[in-house]
Amino acid sequence: MKVEIITPDSTIFTGDNVGLIQLPGIDGSFEVLNNHAPLISVLRKGKIKLINKGEKVEHFFEINGGVIEVVNNKVLVLAE
Amino acid sequence: MAGLKDVRIRIASVKSTQQITNAMKMVAASKLRRAQTAIIKLRPYAAKLREILQNLSASIDHSDENVFSQERKPEKILLVVIASNRGLCGAFNSNIMKMAVHFTETTYSQQFSKNNVSFITIGRKASEYFRKRKYNVLESHDELFDQLTFANASILAEKLMKGFAAKDFDRIDLIYNQFKNAAVQRLIVEQYLPIAPPQAMAQSPVARVEADYIFEPDKEVIVRELIPKTLRIQLFKAALDSFASEQGARMTAMQKATENAKDLLRDLNISYNKARQNAITNAILEIVSGAEALKG
Numbered sequence: 559m560k561v562e563i564i565t566p567d568s569t570i571f572t573g574d575n576v577g578l579i580q581l582p583g584i585d586g587s588f589e590v591l592n593n594h595a596p597l598i599s600v601l602r603k604g605k606i607k608l609i610n611k612g613e614k615v616e617h618f619f620e621i622n623g624g625v626i627e628v629v630n631n632k633v634l635v636l637a638e
Numbered sequence: 639m640a641g642l643k644d645v646r647i648r649i650a651s652v653k654s655t656q657q658i659t660n661a662m663k664m665v666a667a668s669k670l671r672r673a674q675t676a677i678i679k680l681r682p683y684a685a686k687l688r689e690i691l692q693n694l695s696a697s698i699d700h701s702d703e704n705v706f707s708q709e710r711k712p713e714k715i716l717l718v719v720i721a722s723n724r725g726l727c728g729a730f731n732s733n734i735m736k737m738a739v740h741f742t743e744t745t746y747s748q749q750f751s752k753n754n755v756s757f758i759t760i761g762r763k764a765s766e767y768f769r770k771r772k773y774n775v776l777e778s779h780d781e782l783f784d785q786l787t788f789a790n791a792s793i794l795a796e797k798l799m800k801g802f803a804a805k806d807f808d809r810i811d812l813i814y815n816q817f818k819n820a821a822v823q824r825l826i827v828e829q830y831l832p833i834a835p836p837q838a839m840a841q842s843p844v845a846r847v848e849a850d851y852i853f854e855p856d857k858e859v860i861v862r863e864l865i866p867k868t869l870r871i872q873l874f875k876a877a878l879d880s881f882a883s884e885q886g887a888r889m890t891a892m893q894k895a896t897e898n899a900k901d902l903l904r905d906l907n908i909s910y911n912k913a914r915q916n917a918i919t920n921a922i923l924e925i926v927s928g929a930e931a932l933k934g
Contacts, residue, residue, distance in 0.1 A: 564683055566788040566874055567676070584863070585855050598690060599854035600863040625864065627690060629851075636687055638788070638867070 559592050561608065563619060563635040570619055570637070577611035579633060581626060590628055597628040606635065642917065645910040652906065656899035662726065663892035666885050670820060673882035676786075677817055680878060684871050691864050694857055705803045706865050707833045715746050715755045716776075716807040718798070718830065720814035720876060721764035722884040723783050728891035730815065730823070730884055731763040737825050738764075738813050756807070758798075760877065786881055791874035799869060802831040814876045815883035821890050823883035830872065833865065 561579055563571040580589045582604025590597070606619040624637035719738050721731050738757075742750050749755050756774045759765040765778035779794055801807050810831040815823040853860060 564679075566680055566683055566871060568679060583854060584859070588854075595852055596850060597852045597854060598694070598860060600860050623867075625687065625690060625860075625867070627686075634686065636683060 559590075559594075559631040559633060561633045561635070563606065563621075563637055565621075565637045571608070571617070573608075573610065575611045576608060576633070577613075578607075578609045580607040581635070582606070582621070590626075590633055593631060594628050594633075596630075597626070599626050600624075601626060601635070601637070606637075642910070642913050645906060645913060649903065649906050649910060652899055652902050656896055656903070659892045659895040659899065663889055663896060666727075666889040666892060670882065670885035670889055673878065673885050674817070677875070677878045677882050680871070680875055684868075684875055687864070687868050687871060691861070691868055693851075694853075694861050694864070704833075704862070704865060706799065706831060706869065709832050710805075710808040712746075712809040713749065713754060714807045714809075715749050716758060716798075716801065716810045717742065717755065718758045718760065718810065718812045718873075718876075719764045719768070720812065720880040721759070721761035721767075722880070723762045723780055725763060726891065727884055727888035728894075730887035730891075731761075731767075733825060734813065734815060735764065735767050737827070738768075741811075741813065741827055758794075760794075761880075782877060783881060786877060788870070788874050791877050792870045795866075795870040795873040798831065798873070799866060807831075812873070812876050814880040815887075817879045817882040817886065820886040823887060828872075828876065830869070833869075 559576055561571065561573050561576040562569070578589060578591055580587060581599075582602050584600045584602050587604070588599075601621065601624045603622050604620075606621060608617040608619070609615070610617075619637070621635075621637040624635055626636075627634045717738060719734065721734050725731065742755055746755050753774065756776050757768050758776055759768055759778045760780065760782050762778075762780045765775065765780055768775045777797075782790055782794065798810055802810060809829070812828045812830050814826065814828075816826050818824055
């Protein structure tokens with residue numbers, strides 16, 4: 559799936575081949591995998607974990623809260 | 639005609655001024671490029687956020703309950719005027735002051751006569767202007783332009799939201815220059831709080847396939863979280879817009895100054911050459927007439 563993480567100052571991540579993304583939801587951490595149903599949710603301060611398909615490396619991003627939209631296998635994180 | 643030496647001195651001084659204005663033009667151009675990328679990056683972010691909020695507020699009717707969209711009778715007004723810290727950018731600053739004063743005296747004349755219009759200024763030029771004229775300036779945030787980051791803009795946005803929620807103000811407007819391109823800025827007055835009703839925003843024809851979203855935890859919570867976020871972004875965007883406009887205005891002003899200096903130099907050079915020629919002609923005339931006299 560396609561993932562984009564943008565902040566008001568810059569784009570911190572874009573990738574077409576993400577297998578898993580873990581996000582700090584406002585009511586607790588959750589994960590989004592491939593072919594997730596459309597979703598809108600609010601994030602709190604925390605870490606985003608991201609793993610590319612077929613790789614074992616984990617990428618981490620610190621955020622101060624934000625919004626996530628998942629639609630058509632596209633994940634858009636508006637971070638702060 | 640001015641003496642040779644005077645003209646020479648003037649030429650030197652115009653030349654050095656031209657060098658300065660040219661250098662300032664270059665500096666403004668490079669700052670403009672940076673400011674422009676920042677604003678261009680922010681626009682999709684702001685647009686997306688608004689789109690999500692629009693999607694949500696269309697489907698629920700609770701936006702009236704929110705403190706920030708509460709319409710009150712506008713008794714106490716706060717104007718946030720965004721100008722620049724430095725001058726030499728053409729009519730950029732004077733335009734915005736004129737606009738702010740005009741706006742206060744027309745739209746808010748009633749509140750103004752009761753002394754209920756306050757100002758928060760961003761940018762040294764605006765602060766000086768309104769302080770000198772004894773307007774009610776609550777705060778100045780000139781330091782925002784030293785480090786124009788989202789975090790710094792958020793601090794001010796928080797303050798505005800708190801002031802509105804505590805009913806210190808019934809209406810907050812932003813006055814700033816919107817960046818169009820390097821040569822064109824658009825002066826605008828934007829309603830900041832209360833939030834403009836969604837009908838106005840929904841007018842933009844975003845033909846969107848309504849996806850069947852899952853909302854986590856639920857719509858109300860998301861809207862409550864999103865509204866302060868959009869407000870922070872809105873203020874940051876205004877500041878960025880103004881900063882990019884300032885650099886654009888300065889660049890064009892300095893470009894014009896450099897061109898004017900060039901014209902001036904050409905005229906000066908002509909008069910210098912004329913004066914020089916005159917002096918030579920005079921000297922030759924003297925020699926020739928002296929020789930004639932000796933012959934005689």
